[in-house]
Amino acid sequence: MHNIILKLKFVFSILKRDGLCSFLRKMTKSLKNKQGNGIANKLFIEQWFRGEGKLENLYGKHEYNSVKDTHIAFIIPGTGISGGIAVVLKHANLLKAKGYNITLLSQDGNTRIDWFPNQEALIIPFDEWNKLKLINICIATSWTTAPFLSVIESDRKIYFVQSDERRFDIKDTHTINIIEATYKMKCEFMTEALWLQRWLKEEFGHNAHYVPNGIDLDIFHKTNPMEPKSEKPRILIEGAIDVPFKGMDDAYSAIKDLDCEIWIVSNNGKPKKGWRYDKFFESVPFEKMKEIYSSCDIFLKMSRVEGFFGPPMEAMACGCAVVVGKVTGYEEYIEHEKNALVVEMGDIDAAKKSVERLIKDKELKEKLIHNGYATVKNWNWEHSNKLLEELINKK
Structure with missing residues (x-):
């Protein structure tokens, strides 16, 4: 990667001459695998950070005519199993069902997602975005996608912030600086949790639109x-074992004996x-998780970083008594x-001790389960998607 950075000036001259899409296609084709997508994306993000792209005013206005005439493109960092990607897919498919023209632009170049139930939204490789007809609203969904708002032609540009990604166990100060720069972008912001809304206002001055996550009780029951x-x-513990901030070491240590x-x-x-x-x-595919929770x-769950903190809600819906560590996002619905x-x-x-308490105190366990069921009924995706529509249709 060091040698690649040394060649940035040469690469950037090609980028400027040929344009982003042509550059991304050439890089991906020359490497003939996912590494091509990754390196091409990193090079562009580096150029954006070093240049004036991060200072550009990206505020726009879309004159809403009808649902059918509104084309919304979500940029997603990949197509693998991820809670953040699942949130985007849920919104995208609900909007598609309502008649919006929806496209997902995948930075990993893949065009299929089989792990998410009823996924019908169109997915195309990110480097083919310029083949699309007019994009009315382009929505970035992570820090790796946000810089590309500066080059994709659309009436409005929205940054959907699902967490403070500077906290994701990143050791590289330069990367953290790039992530922070995306939060300073001059565009519209939306987020899924009240703590994120407060943080974006307090640290960066953004009035982010609040679009909380929901739960699909047809999937989780x-x-x-x-x-x-x-x-x-x-006892069930869930999370990415190889991602330290997911707290799986802590969770296992708590119950191993x-x-x-x-x-x-x-x-x-x-x-x-x-x-x-x-x-x-x-x-595990999403529709299979209910069988595990129900068993x-x-x-x-002992995560150290979360956005909305969805898995405990899923577990509640499937009849588990829940124990969690105090993490950002837990206060959205956990009492x-x-x-x-x-x-x-x-x-x-x-x-x-909390797990032992639930093992011994059947009455407390049943109370938590009963109240958990009551909690999840207040968090439906249709309400969340209506809030997103309010943002989409804002004059």
Whole structure:
């Protein structure tokens, strides 16, 4: 990568001469794999950061005529299993069902997403965006997609911020500076959590439109267990094992010595050497998660960074009693002692005691489960999507 950076001036001259789409296609084709997409995207982001693109005023206006005439393009960083991508897909497919013209531009070049149920929105490689007819609204969905708002031709440009990505265990100061620069962009902002809305206002002065996440109760609901439960309580921990801020080490450490069954779900990384567990599931499609949640008694989540914090809500919908670490986004819907037990972030001993408490106190466990069901009924995607429509149709 160091040698590539040394050649930036030469690459940028090609970029300026041929245009972004031509450049991305040439880079991808020359490397003939996903690495081409990744390097091309990194080079453009570097150019954007070093140049004046990050200072450009991207505010625009779309004169709304009709739903059918509104073309909305979402830029997504990839097509792999991800909670953030799932949120975008849900919004995109709801808008498509209402008659909007929807396109997803994938930075990894893939055009299929099979893991998300009822996915019907058109997906095309990002470098083919200029083949599209007029884009009315272009929505960036992560820091790696935001700089491209400066070159994609559209009436309005919106940055959908799903977390403070500077906190994602990034050791490279330069990358953190680029991420921060995207939050200083002069465009419209939207976000999924009240803490993110406050943070964007306090640190960057943005009045971000609040579009909270929802839960699809057709996908997440109580089912029969995948296999009969034993006398031992069954504890579920979920998260990317190889992503430290997802807190899977803490979650496992809290329950490893308990007399219980341990089920683990991870979309990035396998259980570490020495971990004991009864079931391990990897890269689980969304519609299958309800079967896993419904097979377990207690759900423990110890993330250190979250945006909206969706998995505990999914677990509630499927009948789990929930224990969580206090993380950004938990206060959107979680209430200590009412629908979950909440411990301080990283407090392994408190998490262990909370799980033990639920194992012993059946009445408390049933209260949390009952109130969890009541909670999820207040968070539906249709309401969330209507709030997005208000932003889309803003004059």
